[in-house]
Amino acid sequence: MDKRKKEKLAKKGWKVGSVAEFLDLSAEESAYIEMKLALSEKLRGQRQRKKLTQAELAKAIESSQSRVAKMEAGDPTVSIDLLMKSLLALGVSKKELGRTIS
Amino acid sequence: MDKRKKEKLAKKGWKVGSVAEFLDLSAEESAYIEMKLALSEKLRGQRQRKKLTQAELAKAIESSQSRVAKMEAGDPTVSIDLLMKSLLALGVSKKELGRTIS
DNA sequence: TTACAATATGTCAGTTATGACATATGATGT
DNA sequence: ACATCATATGTCATAACTGACATATTGTAA
Numbered sequence: 150m151d152k153r154k155k156e157k158l159a160k161k162g163w164k165v166g167s168v169a170e171f172l173d174l175s176a177e178e179s180a181y182i183e184m185k186l187a188l189s190e191k192l193r194g195q196r197q198r199k200k201l202t203q204a205e206l207a208k209a210i211e212s213s214q215s216r217v218a219k220m221e222a223g224d225p226t227v228s229i230d231l232l233m234k235s236l237l238a239l240g241v242s243k244k245e246l247g248r249t250i251s
Numbered sequence: 252m253d254k255r256k257k258e259k260l261a262k263k264g265w266k267v268g269s270v271a272e273f274l275d276l277s278a279e280e281s282a283y284i285e286m287k288l289a290l291s292e293k294l295r296g297q298r299q300r301k302k303l304t305q306a307e308l309a310k311a312i313e314s315s316q317s318r319v320a321k322m323e324a325g326d327p328t329v330s331i332d333l334l335m336k337s338l339l340a341l342g343v344s345k346k347e348l349g350r351t352i353s
Numbered sequence: 354t355t356a357c358a359a360t361a362t363g364t365c366a367g368t369t370a371t372g373a374c375a376t377a378t379g380a381t382g383t
Numbered sequence: 384a385c386a387t388c389a390t391a392t393g394t395c396a397t398a399a400c401t402g403a404c405a406t407a408t409t410g411t412a413a
Contacts, residue, residue, distance in 0.1 A: 228330060233286065251346045315404085
């Protein structure tokens with residue numbers, strides 16, 4: 150099972166326990182994915198808090214609606230860099246980002 | 252002045268005050284670069300703590316000595332993703348990563 | 354000095370992430 | 384039902400990142 154597929158599956162709930170349970174993810178892989186998911190959720194939360202649509206946020210950060218959707222979905226093609234930059238653009242502080250990934 | 256150049260300059264000390272002072276970086280750009288630098292320094296610290304050479308670390312994370320050097324130098328071609336993955340591989344926890352970027 | 358190990362810097366071909374677009378699905382009202 | 388807005392998903396050309404390599408610089412010991 151390749152990495153892409155794994156991550157794609159991983160982020161879809163299957164809420165029975167944690168992600169790493171039956172997909173054979175290493176501790177580091179799990180931690181990485183968990184951080185990405187935490188940032189995804191934070192992004193959605195902050196966007197909704199500000200009552201922005203995905204399209205509006207996309208414009209603000211010079212991206213596209215589809216990429217915002219992918220960010221919020223935890224899509225494996227989205228980098229932590231992009232998530233962080235987007236959150237910073239939404240006014241989230243470094244400190245809060247630190248708390249988010251922890 | 253393009254972004255690449257800026258970041259490249261930025262990370263070289265010029266220790267007079269903070270980075271953003273005379274380079275016209277926005278608050279978000281500054282925060283982003285500060286996070287990257289913090290991760291760079293953490294990486295070097297952790298590597299040295301374990302008494303590994305850059306070449307040894309490179310092997311462990313399936314990268315190359317030159318890329319490790321660039322990571323530690325805060326080179327703009329290095330992603331936060333790679334820094335985070337490397338630090339996780341060195342045994343740094345999510346919590347510690349959170350503290351590092353804050 | 355010389356020699357050697359470690360680190361830094363430059364380049365480049367291959368890979369991955371990105372924005373943009375089209376289209377599909379969902380949600381909410383009329 | 385239909386129309387409209389928001390979100391999701393798939394694809395693709397371009398841009399950005401990556402490992403590898405060569406080479407340069409720095410450090411340190413003989």
